[in-house]
Amino acid sequence: MSQNFEINRANKGNIDFIKIKGYLDAHTAQVLERTIEELVKDGRVKIVVNFRDLEYISSAGLGVFMVFIEEIRNGGGDIKLVELKPKVFTVFDLLGFPMLFDILQHEEEALHKFQTN
Amino acid sequence: MSQHKYIIGTLSVPAMTDVLWEVREFVSNCAAKSGFDEQQTNYIVLAVDEICANIARHAKEKNASKEIIVSVSVEESQFVVTIEDNALPFNPLDVPSPNMVDYFRTFRNGGLGIHIVRTVMDNILYTPSASHSGYNALTLRKRLPVA
Numbered sequence: 001m002s003q004n005f006e007i008n009r010a011n012k013g014n015i016d017f018i019k020i021k022g023y024l025d026a027h028t029a030q031v032l033e034r035t036i037e038e039l040v041k042d043g044r045v046k047i048v049v050n051f052r053d054l055e056y057i058s059s060a061g062l063g064v065f066m067v068f069i070e071e072i073r074n075g076g077g078d079i080k081l082v083e084l085k086p087k088v089f090t091v092f093d094l095l096g097f098p099m100l101f102d103i104l105q106h107e108e109e110a111l112h113k114f115q116t117n
Numbered sequence: 118m119s120q121h122k123y124i125i126g127t128l129s130v131p132a133m134t135d136v137l138w139e140v141r142e143f144v145s146n147c148a149a150k151s152g153f154d155e156q157q158t159n160y161i162v163l164a165v166d167e168i169c170a171n172i173a174r175h176a177k178e179k180n181a182s183k184e185i186i187v188s189v190s191v192e193e194s195q196f197v198v199t200i201e202d203n204a205l206p207f208n209p210l211d212v213p214s215p216n217m218v219d220y221f222r223t224f225r226n227g228g229l230g231i232h233i234v235r236t237v238m239d240n241i242l243y244t245p246s247a248s249h250s251g252y253n254a255l256t257l258r259k260r261l262p263v264a
Contacts, residue, residue, distance in 0.1 A: 003138035025141075026170035027134035056141070058166050059229040070224035087159055094236055095229060100221040 003056070004028075007035050015046045015114050017107065021053035024061035033064045036079075040068055045077025048110040052083040057091050065101065078102060080110035125150065125189040132169075132176035132183035132204055140169050140187055144198065147189040151196050152262050160237035161196070161259060167230035168200050168209065168255055176204035186252070195239075196259045201252040206245035209234070209255070 005028035008019040016039055020032060039047060049065075065079055072079055080102045084092065092098060104110050128143040130136040144165045148158040169185055176183035186201040209231040219225075234241060240258040 003141070023138060023141075025134070025137050025166060026173065027137055058163060058170065059233055060170060062229060063226055066224065066226040087156070090156065090159070091163065091233075094233060096217040096221070099217070 005031060007031060009035065011044075012111070014044065015048060015111060016044050017048045017050060019050045019053065023056040024054060025056065025058045026060040029060040029064050032061070033067060036064065036068050040071060040075075043075070045072045045075040046114050047072070047077065047079045048107055048114075049079060049081050050083050050107060051081060051085065051088055054085065054088055057088050059095075062092065062095065062097060065097075069100065078114070080104055080113065082107050082110050121193060123191045125191065127186065127188045129184055129186045130169075132173045132185050132202055134170060134173045137166055137169055137173070140185070141166055143187065144189065147198075148196065151191060152264065153196070153259075154262065157259075157262065161198070161257075164234040164238050164257055165198055165200065167234050168257070171207070171209055171230055172200070172202045172204055175207045176202065191261065194261050196261050198257045200255045200257070203246070203252050206247070206253050208243045208245065210241060210243050 003023035005020070005022040005024055010017045018035060024032065036047065069079055082104045083106065084103060089103070092101070092103065102113070125147045126143065128140065130139055141162050145158055145162045148161045153161065165187065172185055183202065183204045188199045190197045212228055212231045214232050214235055215225065215228055234257065238257045238259050242256045244254045246253045
């Protein structure tokens with residue numbers, strides 16, 4: 001039994017939603033990196049990543065968000081992270097990622113923040 | 118003084134990132150069997166994943182002649198994971214731990230794997246291949262939970 005990783009994309013107006021599922025490690029992180037890279041190339045910089053179905057993340061996964069966050073914020077956008085399971089949030093928290101990233105409970109909060117800022 | 122060593126298991130995999138999940142499942146089972154709770158088990162799994170991912174990157178992927186051998190044992194009151202590889206020697210302990218405030222302020226990237234390992238494990242020892250029969254060895258230790 002392998003540990004897979006899947007991405008689903010959707011958008012509402014100028015906000016993009018990326019749902020990630022499974023295991024995000026040094027092997028699968030490149031899939032997420034390509035997805036965000038495509039959005040940024042198209043000038044789509046308001047991104048909500050939904051972690052509801054993500055079971056695991058390693059530093060390679062955390063690194064994907066570091067690759068793009070500066071460019072995205074310089075472009076007037078943000079990457080907001082929502083619905084992290086406690087075991088996944090723990091990895092972000094271990095390294096202090098909540099200092100830099102907006103980590104929220106629900107997609108609606110992220111949507112509201114994008115719409116009001 | 119004699120040391121009691123109980124071997125829990127050994128796993129060999131090619132030094133490639135697409136088999137990291139196998140290493141995680143193996144280490145997870147070993148740590149859970151040794152009495153660690155879910156959070157501590159997850160930390161140990163993460164630390165081993167980070168080390169193996171580093172080795173796979175330095176082995177130049179898709180070179181199946183390079184392998185990683187993960188051995189898990191209990192020595193005295195410690196859970197011990199030894200990760201051996203026949204890729205080019207690379208001492209992850211040479212990577213300095215970043216100051217995370219500066220790291221985020223300057224939007225840096227990379228170098229977090231070994232920082233995680235240092236954070237969650239009690240002790241790390243690296244022995245390059247020259248002094249260890251053709252295989253580099255990295256040994257991670259964590260005190261067993263008190264029963």
